Amino acid sequence: MEIRAPEPDEADRIQEVVDSSMTTTFRLSPGQIDAITNEELNDEAVAAKIEDDETVLLIAETGEDIEGEAIAGFVEGSLVGDGEWGELNWLFVDPEHRGRGIGTALYEGATDALRERGADHVCVTVLEANTEGHQFVERFGLEHEGDRRVEIAEESFVKYVYADPDADLELPSEADDEDAEEGEFPETEETDGELTATTDGGETVYIARDEEESGTAASFYTAYEDADHAEQFGFYCANCGSLDISLDNMDRLECGDCGNSHASRSGESYDDSYL
Structure with a gap:
């Protein structure tokens, strides 16, 4: 297995891994999954993220595919909060390649890369609909510290934010994110x-x-x-x-x-x- 940065022309292969992983472990409809992958990981989006100095993209590649090497996992992170925080936004492992340490290798590779780029602390966001990702993150000693409401593909989702409980700092937030607490009750x-x-x-x-x-x-x-x-x-x-x-x-x-x-x-x- 090799952990490396992806090439711009590998967006389709990344989307296949993400789609397979989300279909297996996310409580989302096929339409919602397609909308998320099409917006977040289309050719132009992947190319732009690769060129962005504040974004970390890594893939896990194995040599087990019949026609050549296969992408078995993907992780994305970015510097936020004036670069003080690094944030892992997405981490996926193809269902057929799980249980081999790929998720851990991607997590550690991305967090190390974010720290090398200047982040003092790292947090992780996990979609509420991800039925297994929460437990995965907790294995690294991170705790659920708050929720965000985010807009992806013109639909609102809740993300749980996990961080080191000993990091006595305000968690980062994005300009378009809203607090997920409910204050209004229609009808x-x-x-x-x-x-x-x-x-x-x-x-x-x-x-x-x-x-x-x-x-x-x-x-x-x-x-x-x-x-x-x-x-x-x-x-x-x-x-x-x-x-x-x-x-x-x-x-x-x-x-x-x-x-x-x-x-x-x-x-x-x-x-x-x-x-």
């Missing part, structure tokens, strides 16, 4: 001090602001039939105000009106597939 009103919404049938339901689940566009909140929060009605979408929320057998929430979704992270032990 609701205050009733005797309770946040309420009205169903299509005219019934009042009560929104529990302290029972929150993150979503790709905005948070979900548990909705109750009564003010005492004893009988659950379902869920409320803070992105559009809808109560039409489905819950499948994998504990995945999805809004029937706007498509906002939440994927529950597995509580099972991580299998080191990225390490």
